[in-house]
Amino acid sequence: MKNIVILISGTGSNMAAIAQAAQREHWAERYGAQVAAVLSNKADAPGLALARELGIATDSLDHKAFASREAFDAALRQRIDTYDQPGAPVLVVLAGFMRILSAGFVNHYAGRLVNIHPSLLPAFAGLNTHQRAIDAGCKVAGATVHWVTPELDHGPILAQAVVPVLPGDTAQTLAARVLAQEHLMYPQVVRQIIQK
Numbered sequence: 374m375k376n377i378v379i380l381i382s383g384t385g386s387n388m389a390a391i392a393q394a395a396q397r398e399h400w401a402e403r404y405g406a407q408v409a410a411v412l413s414n415k416a417d418a419p420g421l422a423l424a425r426e427l428g429i430a431t432d433s434l435d436h437k438a439f440a441s442r443e444a445f446d447a448a449l450r451q452r453i454d455t456y457d458q459p460g461a462p463v464l465v466v467l468a469g470f471m472r473i474l475s476a477g478f479v480n481h482y483a484g485r486l487v488n489i490h491p492s493l494l495p496a497f498a499g500l501n502t503h504q505r506a507i508d509a510g511c512k513v514a515g516a517t518v519h520w521v522t523p524e525l526d527h528g529p530i531l532a533q534a535v536v537p538v539l540p541g542d543t544a545q546t547l548a549a550r551v552l553a554q555e556h557l558m559y560p561q562v563v564r565q566i567i568q569k
């Protein structure tokens with residue numbers, strides 16, 4: 374079985390979209406793939422309860438309990454690698470995981486670590502993407518799914534979804550429009566990866 378491990382920090386709506394697609398589309402029977410676990414750096418992330426409701430194993434690892442980024446990443450890696458199998462490398466899916474990962478972590482999962490970012494990369498890497506798109510007068514905005522490389526929000530692009538920026542948009546209204554597209558795009562990209 375190919376194991377997908379999803380990392381979250383908050384709501385987990387993208388995680389749920391992927392897990393629900395996996396169940397609805399019978400990924401286990403069709404592709405030998407399952408969402409094996411959802412891990413969070415925050416024990417109170419609402420997405421963890423959501424994952425449990427979907428019957429998925431959850432765990433949390435508090436980054437504040439570690440002396441350095443590298444120490445946290447090493448512990449996270451150890452946790453993830455319990456789902457790594459010979460001949461079926463774990464796929465790590467970042468879904469609103471709000472931690473910068475060390476180069477050592479990223480390189481360990483090269484080619485099996487994906488992220489979703491709420492902008493049309495390479496525009497607006499980093500935080501506050503929707504407000505920055507509005508402030509820049511952009512007519513379109515969107516989200517990007519990309520392979521993760523050590524440089525933040527810069528890996529090869531797998532897919533993008535585009536939405537209009539409408540007159541009167543706030544960061545919140547634009548974020549909601551983008552998020553609806555994220556929920557369609559991210560499960561499709563993960564399915565394409567595990568089908569290979």
Ligand code: GAR
Pocket residue numbers: 381382383384385386387388420468469470471489490491499516552555
């Ligand atoms: C999503 O919009 C995702 O693109 C974004 O956080 C949100 C998580 O929502 N990710 C980042 O900003 C990564 N830098 P969710 O927890 O409901 O999936």
